Amino acid sequence: MLDKMILGRYVPVDSTIHKMDPRSKLLLVFLFVCIIFLANNLISYGLIGLFTLILLMLSKIPIRFLYNGLKPILFLIIFTFVLHILFTKEGEVVFNFGWLEIYDGGLRQGLFISLRFTFLILVTSLLTLTTNPISITDGMETLLHPFKKWKLPVHELSLMMSIALRFIPTLMEETDKIMKAQMARGVDFSSGPLKERIKAIVPLLVPLFVSAFKRAEELAIAMEARGYRGGEGRTKYRQLKWQTVDTLLMLSLVVLTILLVLLRS
Amino acid sequence: MRITLQDVEYRYQINTPFEHLALHDVNMDIVSGSYTAIIGHTGSGKSTLLQHLNALLKPTKGSITIGDRTIESGRKEKHLRAIRRSVGIVFQFPEHQLFEETVEKDICFGPMNFGVSEKDAKDRARKALEQVGMDEEILEKSPFDLSGGQMRRVAIAGVLAMEPDVLVLDEPTAGLDPRGRMEIMDMFYQLHKERGISTILVTHSMEDAARYADEIIIMHQGTVFKKGTPFDIFSQPEQLLELGLDVPDTVRFQLKLQKELGVRFDRPCLSIEDLATEVKKAMERGNR
Numbered sequence A: 001m002l003d004k005m006i007l008g009r010y011v012p013v014d015s016t017i018h019k020m021d022p023r024s025k026l027l028l029v030f031l032f033v034c035i036i037f038l039a040n041n042l043i044s045y046g047l048i049g050l051f052t053l054i055l056l057m058l059s060k061i062p063i064r065f066l067y068n069g070l071k072p073i074l075f076l077i078i079f080t081f082v083l084h085i086l087f088t089k090e091g092e093v094v095f096n097f098g099w100l101e102i103y104d105g106g107l108r109q110g111l112f113i114s115l116r117f118t119f120l121i122l123v124t125s126l127l128t129l130t131t132n133p134i135s136i137t138d139g140m141e142t143l144l145h146p147f148k149k150w151k152l153p154v155h156e157l158s159l160m161m162s163i164a165l166r167f168i169p170t171l172m173e174e175t176d177k178i179m180k181a182q183m184a185r186g187v188d189f190s191s192g193p194l195k196e197r198i199k200a201i202v203p204l205l206v207p208l209f210v211s212a213f214k215r216a217e218e219l220a221i222a223m224e225a226r227g228y229r230g231g232e233g234r235t236k237y238r239q240l241k242w243q244t245v246d247t248l249l250m251l252s253l254v255v256l257t258i259l260l261v262l263l264r265s
Numbered sequence B: 001m002r003i004t005l006q007d008v009e010y011r012y013q014i015n016t017p018f019e020h021l022a023l024h025d026v027n028m029d030i031v032s033g034s035y036t037a038i039i040g041h042t043g044s045g046k047s048t049l050l051q052h053l054n055a056l057l058k059p060t061k062g063s064i065t066i067g068d069r070t071i072e073s074g075r076k077e078k079h080l081r082a083i084r085r086s087v088g089i090v091f092q093f094p095e096h097q098l099f100e101e102t103v104e105k106d107i108c109f110g111p112m113n114f115g116v117s118e119k120d121a122k123d124r125a126r127k128a129l130e131q132v133g134m135d136e137e138i139l140e141k142s143p144f145d146l147s148g149g150q151m152r153r154v155a156i157a158g159v160l161a162m163e164p165d166v167l168v169l170d171e172p173t174a175g176l177d178p179r180g181r182m183e184i185m186d187m188f189y190q191l192h193k194e195r196g197i198s199t200i201l202v203t204h205s206m207e208d209a210a211r212y213a214d215e216i217i218i219m220h221q222g223t224v225f226k227k228g229t230p231f232d233i234f235s236q237p238e239q240l241l242e243l244g245l246d247v248p249d250t251v252r253f254q255l256k257l258q259k260e261l262g263v264r265f266d267r268p269c270l271s272i273e274d275l276a277t278e279v280k281k282a283m284e285r286g287n288r
């Protein structure tokens, strides 16, 4: 049922992007999120699209899988697009259906915002799809290390993040299991009047929360039992290694940034 | 109610990189009023198979006939409620499905979803609770204040109260104490005998499979490896051991006697009484 969900999922295949250092991937995503706001015309959006496409190809994540996983978000994107078309009244009128006037400004705005949204989602999902949670945490911790001076609880933050990432698929599985158990007891989650369907959430949420809290408690005990004492003086078994690919991709991002600045209109 | 599976295949997460073939070429025919045990290694697809029996999962290939409804792959199915009402499933670790404030409400939840009136549901709750061997006092308690074993019994009562025609049990006694296991298993058997409820039991206990089932189905790597009566199945113990499965203690004892003392048996013994008789016979033969 929730099979197609890709949020927080790691797909273990062998690809260039998978082999990259998590630090460079994190930096890449962070910078990408910033520079996407530089784009303000068709060419620059095309350029970002091309860059995204190259990343996707390099990652070897099957496009169909990605598409199925992001389908629920597609609705949101189309919704934004339509809103802009209907309510942004800038520039010249392109269509006129009597009661409905569509302006070219609205069309542009709608298109750009939808594209921006799409690229952002794609690139950020690529991070979790190609990097296992432990590596993400390692990368985060190393990158944020300098902020420790200002009393930022870097280790704790990255631990929290990795636990959250790690448990998204588990929670999905659990949801699926409980849904099935309640369906066997006559609950109908997918049809019937809205009121009934909202009521059907209770038998799902209660067991889910109960098990999530239980899981959290067990995890805490298991960590303590194995001697977890926080990040102080802790060494790493897996050392992060910066490779040529990382340098190359960071460079390509710099080139992209320069191009975007030049292309701004 | 008869359940027939034809060339059933099931793939988890089809069309994703995580696609996993869990069942293939599964054919079986579960006749009305029978007791079927499904055994098999961990991960052999038993739980996946069970979820097809009341249309919680739809086959990715093949078809399943449940009573007079046929579920086929690739077709959108609606109105499955009738199937869910007549086929009750006790899942592996059913205690995870409890959610109501009181035990009574939780047991009434299933029946009331299927249109039973509140009063009737409450009567059923009392009866079901008695069947699983628990006191009425517990009705007003919160299910979350119970012990694990008590929660298990309440969850089972919740399914019994639906009064299904077919009862599907996925390792219902895993993790219970020995006495509790016996009680619960005997109770299911009684229901099967008295009301003619078709029962399908997934179990890792060969003793249970031998004692209760009319037919045993061995699942191996997602398909039916072998089926037959307990006698058929346990008359070739070597095959079972090769698959990494066990045989009942009585059969293991026979094997050991055969190996150590050269005693020959013509057939597997599936109960202690039967074993004692056979051993006695063998000894008398040996003395002569």
Ligand SMILES: Nc1ncnc2c1ncn2[C@@H]1O[C@H](COP(=O)(O)OP(=O)(O)OP(=O)(O)O)[C@@H](O)[C@H]1O
Pocket: B012, B013, B020, B021, B022, B040, B041, B042, B043, B044, B045, B046, B047, B048, B049, B092
């Ligand atoms: N939601 C799922 N997504 C992907 N694969 C799954 C899922 N559930 C089960 N599987 C896989 O399908 C196969 C069969 O699983 P199933 O739960 O049916 O086994 P089982 O025979 O019930 O085992 P056990 O005796 O341990 O309960 C396993 O290999 C399992 O990894």
Ligand SMILES: [Mg+2]
Pocket: B046, B047, B048, B092, B170
């Ligand atoms: Mg199972």
